[in-house]
Amino acid sequence: MERRAGRVGRPARVSRRSIAEAALEVGLSTLTLTSLAHRLGVDHSTLYRHVASRDDIVLLACDTAIARMDWPVVPDAGTLEAAGDTAWRTYLEQAVERVWDMYDRHPGLATAIHHLRAAPGQVVLRFTGAIRDLTRMGFAEAEAVLVLDTVLDIAVESYVGWERVLAVTGAAGGRPHSSALLDDTTLPAAMGRGLLTLAAEGMAAAGEAAAGEAADHAADAESPGTDPAPASRRGGPAHSAGAPDALHAREEEAQRDAPGTMDRVSARLAGDVHPGSAATPRDWWRRKLAVVLDGAVGLRSPGSPPPDRRASGR
Numbered sequence: 001m002e003r004r005a006g007r008v009g010r011p012a013r014v015s016r017r018s019i020a021e022a023a024l025e026v027g028l029s030t031l032t033l034t035s036l037a038h039r040l041g042v043d044h045s046t047l048y049r050h051v052a053s054r055d056d057i058v059l060l061a062c063d064t065a066i067a068r069m070d071w072p073v074v075p076d077a078g079t080l081e082a083a084g085d086t087a088w089r090t091y092l093e094q095a096v097e098r099v100w101d102m103y104d105r106h107p108g109l110a111t112a113i114h115h116l117r118a119a120p121g122q123v124v125l126r127f128t129g130a131i132r133d134l135t136r137m138g139f140a141e142a143e144a145v146l147v148l149d150t151v152l153d154i155a156v157e158s159y160v161g162w163e164r165v166l167a168v169t170g171a172a173g174g175r176p177h178s179s180a181l182l183d184d185t186t187l188p189a190a191m192g193r194g195l196l197t198l199a200a201e202g203m204a205a206a207g208e209a210a211a212g213e214a215a216d217h218a219a220d221a222e223s224p225g226t227d228p229a230p231a232s233r234r235g236g237p238a239h240s241a242g243a244p245d246a247l248h249a250r251e252e253e254a255q256r257d258a259p260g261t262m263d264r265v266s267a268r269l270a271g272d273v274h275p276g277s278a279a280t281p282r283d284w285w286r287r288k289l290a291v292v293l294d295g296a297v298g299l300r301s302p303g304s305p306p307p308d309r310r311a312s313g314r
Helices: 016-026 033-040 054-068 077-081 087-105 109-115 121-136 141-169 187-221 244-269 281-299
Strands: none
Touching: 016 033, 016 054, 033 054, 054 087, 054 109, 054 121, 087 109, 087 121, 087 141, 109 141, 121 141, 141 281
């Protein structure tokens, strides 16, 4: 009698970690308990000793994939203080490229994360860590949340849209890389990169306006009888890069700080916000839309005459 693969010799050792690894190898877009059990060389009933459901498996797999992602680091203080510094833009562009690389490696991961009811723990750690990184690069915390939320929305929605196109066209099996030459199947990914460019331009425009206001406040603070302006948070401690120990230290720091940061973020999104921040989901989206539209300004030729509707018979 022929034995199933993986059942020869000692019984397979199964853990939550091995289940997550096997789920990523099988692919979340086609994952079933049967295919996962076959990959591990066990009966599917064995899986229930370690996980509660397929959703639990997907959550584990998402956490595992995100934990492996190589996140960009903040430049040193000297670079951040340089005139015309665009380190924040490079940071966000690198972050999104690495997110897309992760999605390329694991088909179905973007859609799985998009549909999860609860955010994986690693998503929370990455998000809160990136907020702190952006505050070190000159953003107030509320604005860092806005910028990051806008960028990640564009990245995830664009990739999920691309996966939908592949599913409809039947190209998921031989799916092209998201950096392949543009054709009908890679259009959503290319559009996503275009949207990110618009968002970055809008963030730069908003940053210039904020810098002008800060300069005005600084000038007022130097007048007699006024309190000194608060020190800038820009140019904080930079992350060390390269060594595994440094990566572990960053993860531990993020885990310690995540609850406090997320409480503040959640409070803002729930409506407990300071003046100028969003009070409702629609207000929040309007702010994100403004970031993109501010970047779109540079695409329009000023002084272009409106189309002559009479010539077209309209």
